[in-house]
Amino acid sequence: xxxxxxxxxxxxxxxxxFSSLEIVRDETxxxxxxDVDPTVPKELKGNSEALLHLLTQILTxxxxxxERDEI
Numbered sequence: 001x002x003x004x005x006x007x008x009x010x011x012x013x014x015x016x017x018f019s020s021l022e023i024v025r026d027e028t029x030x031x032x033x034x035d036v037d038p039t040v041p042k043e044l045k046g047n048s049e050a051l052l053h054l055l056t057q058i059l060t061x062x063x064x065x066x067e068r069d070e071i
Contacts, residue, residue: 008048011036017055021063028063031070 014034025032062071 005046006048007043007045009042010040010044011042013048013052013055016052017059020056021059024060024063028066029069030063030066032059033070 014036018032018034021032059071
C-alpha cells in the first residue's frame, strides 16, 4: 500500500469539488448535478488528493469548453 492510500468518503470529495468550482460554475452559468448510485460504496480506498485534483481539472476543462448549461 502506498503512503497516500487512505479510506475516504466519496461524498465529501464530491461536495468539495462542487464548492471549489462555484466561481467557474457562476462564470459559465452551468449547473453541476451529481448523483451517487446506492451501489457505490460510501468509503473508498486510495489517494483522495489525486482524485480531487483529477476531477477538478476535468470538470474545469468541461465547464470552459461546453455549450451545455447542465452537466
